[in-house]
Structure formats: C-alpha cells, structure tokens
Amino acid sequence: MTAAKPAYHHGDLRSALLQAALEVIDDTGPQGLTIREVARRAGVSHAAPYRHFADKDDLILAVVEQGFELMHTNMMADKAAAGPDPLDQFSASGMAYLHFAMHYPAYYRVMFSGDLLSSSGQDSLRHTSTAAFEQMLTDLKLCQRMGILREGDTMLQAVAILSTVHGFVSLANDNRISHLVGAEYSMQEIQDFVLAAIFQGLAVQ
C-alpha cells in the first residue's frame, strides 16, 4: 500500500513537525514559524504539537539540536573522507561547516540567530556546540605542531576563525554581500578570499 489512510495517530509526528518547521522557515523566514502553521503543514490540529513539544521555544530548540547533529555528522563525514594529512582533515571539516551553513540556510539561521528564543534555552545550546569546539581546538593544536599555524592559544585562534566564518556566512545568507559587491565576483571567489585572509593572519609567516 502506498498511502495508508491517515491514522488517528500520525506515526512519527515529532519528526514530521520538525521537518515542517524547516520548510516554513525556508518558505517564509524565521518569523513565519508558528506552531499552528507547522501543525497545518503536518496535517494535524493546532494543538497536536503540544504533545511533543512543551512550547514554541521547545520546538525551536529541537530544530536547533537536529541542525547541530546534521552539521556535526556532515563535518565528521567529510573529515573522514579527507586524506591522512591533519591539515586536509581540518580544512575538510571547516569546508563542511561552510557548506552546511550555506546549503541549509534555514537550519543555520535558527541555530545561530538567537532572536527566535524567548530567553531561556541558550544553555542547552552550549552543550550541543561545545563538542565541536573542543574538536576544533585539538585540530588547531595539531596545525601548530606541524608548523602551519603560529604558536599560541588555540582558543583565540578558534574564535578568530569562527568569527570570520560565521560573519561571512551570516552576511551571505542575509544577502548582504551580493548587494555590496555586485556581480563582479562569484560567491565562491569571495569566500575563498575571505578564508585565505583569516588563515594568512594566523599562519606562520
């Protein structure tokens, strides 16, 4: 049978709601994300989501968590697929980050916009993102040992890289870069330049 008659119980409504939430954000932006619209898209009553999420913030948090998981998975996969050179691996996971951010702008927005949650919830974010940060620190240390990056506190270097990458991605996703630069360069060219700049700034001369 292809389409089972819509059972009273959806089967996996939770996933369906998360999926719908992403689509809504893609279609209408983060402020179009409304519990009722999500329920509508999932084909259930407006109060059904409350059986799976405490409130709107909880839904958003779940989307964020799923986003971090997907990003982490992607990064790990690309890292594993890279050669044995640690620098290649580091570069691969960094590229995976960028690729995720620009390929799933809906996810990235929710994950980092910070304006969607009422107030709480920021703490549970920390938990999710800390692991990736730790990984980055050890990667950076390795690059230092290999004489590629300047000696120094990897934490500071990590923040510098994250700032640049996050800033670039945020501006790009908000369409602010193409406005300024025009059509003279492709986004890829701009991205390459920006990344090269920050790495140049951290590399040994």
Added chain:
Amino acid sequence: MTAAKPAYHHGDLRSALLQAALEVIDDTGPQGLTIREVARRAGVSHAAPYRHFADKDDLILAVVEQGFELMHTNMMADKAAAGPDPLDQFSASGMAYLHFAMHYPAYYRVMFSGDLLSSSGQDSLRHTSTAAFEQMLTDLKLCQRMGILREGDTMLQAVAILSTVHGFVSLANDNRISHLVGAEYSMQEIQDFVLAAIFQGLAVQ
C-alpha cells in the same frame, strides 16, 4: 511647572516610539518588540503608532535607519578626532563601529538580525549602508597606497574585514564567546586578537 498635563497630541510621538522600541528590545529581546508594548511605554493607545508607521515592519525599519545614522555619526566623529594619519583614521572609524555594536546591542541586533522583518524592507537597508561601505573602500585604497595593506581589490578586503568584525560582534552579543572561552581572557583581549588576525592576513608581509 514640571510635568505638563498630558496633551492629546504627544508632541513628538514618533521619536518617543522609536526610543521605546529600543528599550523594549533591550529589556526583552527583539521578539518582545510589539506595537502595543511600544505604545504602552509611550503612554498612548495601542493604535496610535499607526499614525506614524504603516505597520510593524515600518517601525522596525525606522529603528534600523536611526541606528545606521547613529553609527555613522559616531564613526565620523571618531574619525575626525583621530590624527592626520589615514591609518589612524581608518582604525578609529573601525573601532567606532565595534564600539557601537557592543555598546548598543539592541540597535545592532535589529540592524543586522534580518529575522525581524517579514520579508520586504531589505532594499531600503541597502541604501543606508552603502554609503559607509563606499567610505570604507576609499580608506582601504589609501592604506594600500601607503604600503600597509596588500595591493588588490578593496572590495574583497572590505568583505573580509566586515565578515570578521560582524561575526565577532554577533557571537559576542549572543553571548556565545564567553561560553566557549570562559573567563581566561577579557572580551577586550579577545577582540584585539581577532582584529589583529584579520589585519595580519591582509597586510603586506
């Protein structure tokens, strides 16, 4: 007389509403920004704002515009106050940008969050921010001529700097940096390192 009796006509309700909007954002975050709350704080009826702003987006746009103006003013003032050295001037206006962003997080959020507006309005943003960008380009060109920055397209360099600065400020304002770094460094130290890194990456060896 100290407090004049509240006249039927407020006098300058528009400014009062913009002011109130900022306070709301400061107090409760951007998603606490509601027309009615703003009206409440200004001491007028819930529909009064509609005499000055077409809708919520229009109010937000006005806040954004005012923010850009204030930032621009600050940058120009600090630039003028700097010495005659063009590099000093450029540095001063850049610092003013950073200072504004971290001193008025409410303004900065609304100006760059992009998640607040329903959909339109992004175009009117362009107008406001383009002037500052042009200024930055000529400043960068000057630095190139002085042999401080590498020769090349100033547009790319500008995007690199903006990415780093915007990323750092966004992360800092969302409290994401102190979470990661802990108390080991002051925000000032981190900021100095990050800025030095991107400039190092663009400078002549």
Added chain:
DNA sequence: ATATTAAAGTTTACAATATCAACATCTTGC
C-alpha cells in the same frame, strides 16, 4: 482475550497581538 491505562489527537476557550475602521480632538492655514 479483555479491561485498564497511558499516549497521541481534537475541540473549545482565553488572552495578547496586528491591523483596520469609525470616531474624537487638536492645530493650522486661510
């Protein structure tokens, strides 16, 4: 198997919001 219970959905209801329309009051150009 069946009765009981928990889980998952639904409907109803309420408060807050954006926004519109109709009305009231102040200001101002003549």
Added chain:
DNA sequence: GCAAGATGTTGATATTGTAAACTTTAATAT
C-alpha cells in the same frame, strides 16, 4: 473664526500561543 488635515482613541476582527477537557488508539497487565 473655521474648515481641513493631522494625531489619538475606541472598538472590532483575524491570528497566534497555550491551557483544559474530551476522544481515540495503542499497550499492558491480568
């Protein structure tokens, strides 16, 4: 002065978040 427009107010409607009470289905103990 006074008509007109600008500025505020009140009231109404549609949409939202969310709680409560009720229904249907799935699970589980006996």
